[in-house]
Amino acid sequence: MGIAELDGETPPPYNAIRELFELIDLRKDDEISFVEWKKTFARGLTLRRTKGPQREEGWPAARAGKDLLRSPKYRRIVLTLRRRIKFIEDELREMQNRRLELTFDRVRERLAQLLEEEGLELTTVEWGELLSPSEHEGRIRLYDLLSDLRNRAAAFHR
Numbered sequence: 001m002g003i004a005e006l007d008g009e010t011p012p013p014y015n016a017i018r019e020l021f022e023l024i025d026l027r028k029d030d031e032i033s034f035v036e037w038k039k040t041f042a043r044g045l046t047l048r049r050t051k052g053p054q055r056e057e058g059w060p061a062a063r064a065g066k067d068l069l070r071s072p073k074y075r076r077i078v079l080t081l082r083r084r085i086k087f088i089e090d091e092l093r094e095m096q097n098r099r100l101e102l103t104f105d106r107v108r109e110r111l112a113q114l115l116e117e118e119g120l121e122l123t124t125v126e127w128g129e130l131l132s133p134s135e136h137e138g139r140i141r142l143y144d145l146l147s148d149l150r151n152r153a154a155a156f157h158r
Contacts (some may be wrong), residue, residue, distance in 0.1 A: 026133040027148060028155060039132055073120070075156060077130070080118050081111065082153035085146060088114070092142050102140040104131055 022028075026036045081088065091110055092102055100106065108127050115122065122130065134144035 026129075028152060036133070039135070076118070077115060077120055077122070078149065078152045079156065080115060080120065081149050084114055085149060088149075089142070089146055092140075092145075096142070102142060103138060104135055104140060107131060107140045107145070 021032065024032050024036055024040045026039060027033075088111070092107065095102060095106065095110075104127075108131060111130075112122070131140060131145070133148050134140050136144070
């Protein structure tokens with residue numbers, strides 16, 4: 001017996017649970033770490049079950065980024081950044097050498113320039129999906145960003 005049944009409710013459908021899992025799994029490695037859990041809910045994700053009969057949309061697990069992660073645009077973004085990974089690393093290390101913190105906004109601006117060269121633009125939500133796994137206390141960790149980009153690109157070749 002599950003939690004929903006103990007509460008006298010019907011459990012959410014598989015699709016709703018899978019959507020929630022995909023939303024929390026920031027690194028897209030099919031595992032949810034405690035860090036991913038904390039980051040997801042720190043971004044303000046709230047889960048509220050709607051009243052009435054249970055339908056797939058009854059669990060509105062903020063669809064932010066879900067459409068992006070399944071799109072050809074996402075694939076193109078990740079593979080473009082992966083192709084330019086050495087350049088990105090050099091650029092961001094240079095920023096660090098100039099004693100500039102790698103803030104979310106600084107990294108976003110620099111990556112946006114690279115993506116604009118390829119005709120790609122991201123929304124605020126899409127930037128959050130792309131950069132939040134490597135963000136810690138308002139700063140982007142360079143190693144985490146590079147590892148995350150490599151892992152995302154490798155997922156297309158599995």
